[in-house]
Amino acid sequence: MSRLGGGIGTRGPGEKKLEVDRRLIRNRISQLRNELAEVQTNREVLRANRQRSAIPVIAIVGYTNAGKSTLLNLLTDAGVLSQNQLFATLDPTTRNYRLASGQEILFTDTVGFIRKLPHHLVEAFQSTLEEARYADIVLHVVDSASETADVQMDVVYSTLERLKVGDKPVITALNKQDKEGAQALKDLRAEKTVKISAKTGQGIPDLLNAVEDILKQQKVFLEKVFSYQDAGQISLVRKVGQLITEEYREDGILVQAYLPREYAGRFIKTEE
Numbered sequence: 124m125s126r127l128g129g130g131i132g133t134r135g136p137g138e139k140k141l142e143v144d145r146r147l148i149r150n151r152i153s154q155l156r157n158e159l160a161e162v163q164t165n166r167e168v169l170r171a172n173r174q175r176s177a178i179p180v181i182a183i184v185g186y187t188n189a190g191k192s193t194l195l196n197l198l199t200d201a202g203v204l205s206q207n208q209l210f211a212t213l214d215p216t217t218r219n220y221r222l223a224s225g226q227e228i229l230f231t232d233t234v235g236f237i238r239k240l241p242h243h244l245v246e247a248f249q250s251t252l253e254e255a256r257y258a259d260i261v262l263h264v265v266d267s268a269s270e271t272a273d274v275q276m277d278v279v280y281s282t283l284e285r286l287k288v289g290d291k292p293v294i295t296a297l298n299k300q301d302k303e304g305a306q307a308l309k310d311l312r313a314e315k316t317v318k319i320s321a322k323t324g325q326g327i328p329d330l331l332n333a334v335e336d337i338l339k340q341q342k343v344f345l346e347k348v349f350s351y352q353d354a355g356q357i358s359l360v361r362k363v364g365q366l367i368t369e370e371y372r373e374d375g376i377l378v379q380a381y382l383p384r385e386y387a388g389r390f391i392k393t394e395e
């Protein structure tokens with residue numbers, strides 16, 4: 124807790140560490156609350172744009188201080204606030220990235236998870252974490268040099284469950300491998316686990332390969348009303364994907380299907 128030393132974090136006489144923590148968190152809560160409304164609007168706009176363009180989204184989640192913002196900065200030079208401070212990230216910053224294959228993706232930074240979140244804070248946090256709900260992949264960053272890394276990982280998974288994002292493919296990035304005492308943790312819940320350092324860049328190619336592999340396997344959900352003139356396109360949907368619904372209506376043919384991403388993009392574009 125050395126990072127709390129000095130300034131407002133200084134422990135008063137007789138004040139226990141926990142009390143200091145509580146006080147700091149309380150101060151931070153009111154600050155966060157004030158910023159939330161604006162953040163919410165920004166995100167809704169972003170999300171709407173993204174749905175239209177069908178670019179896969181990778182949400183970077185993890186315990187506070189795990190190195191999420193540092194990683195985003197390394198990947199995209201985003202200039203995201205990275206600090207040795209609780210909840211340094213509030214507004215989930217989103218940045219474009221082009222994979223070696225040419226596939227464009229979006230990385231979005233999120234606020235750090237924490238154990239035993241005060242009850243009244245849960246709601247506020249869930250709204251900032253909503254990005255994860257719309258993500259195609261969850262990138263779980265772990266501070267593997269932390270003595271409590273395993274507990275932190277559990278906290279992340281239970282939070283994801285609560286947010287109902289437990290079904291997304293997870294890539295676990297065991298970060299801070301450059302640090303002494305970095306552990307080689309096992310994460311059986313993750314699709315893939317890679318060892319990285321957001322500071323030195325170690326393991327980043329492995330991480331990007333993992334992203335690429337998972338994207339290749341993914342199918343996306345398409346819901347679209349085809350006009351009767353475009354009905355011919357539905358046979359392509361049937362050929363390359365799984366057609367779930369084909370409903371003949373007055374305004375056209377409602378189609379719901381799972382498609383490989385490369386095809387889904389094509390159909391979504393024709394809508395515009």
Ligand SMILES: Nc1nc2c(ncn2[C@@H]2O[C@H](COP(=O)(O)OP(=O)(O)OP(=O)(O)O)[C@@H](O)[C@H]2O)c(=O)[nH]1
Pocket residue numbers: 185186187188189190191192193194204205206207208209210211212233234235236298299300301302319320321322323
């Ligand atoms: N040695 C080392 N330090 C790292 C690494 N990645 C991040 N850090 C440091 O860890 C601290 C926290 O990094 P952040 O990127 O702000 O962490 P965060 O996960 O975004 O934290 P919140 O936004 O608070 O949830 C900073 O001091 C970083 O410099 C790494 O790979 N190695």
Ligand SMILES: [Mg+2]
Pocket residue numbers: 191192193204205206210211212232233235
């Ligand atoms: Mg951060």
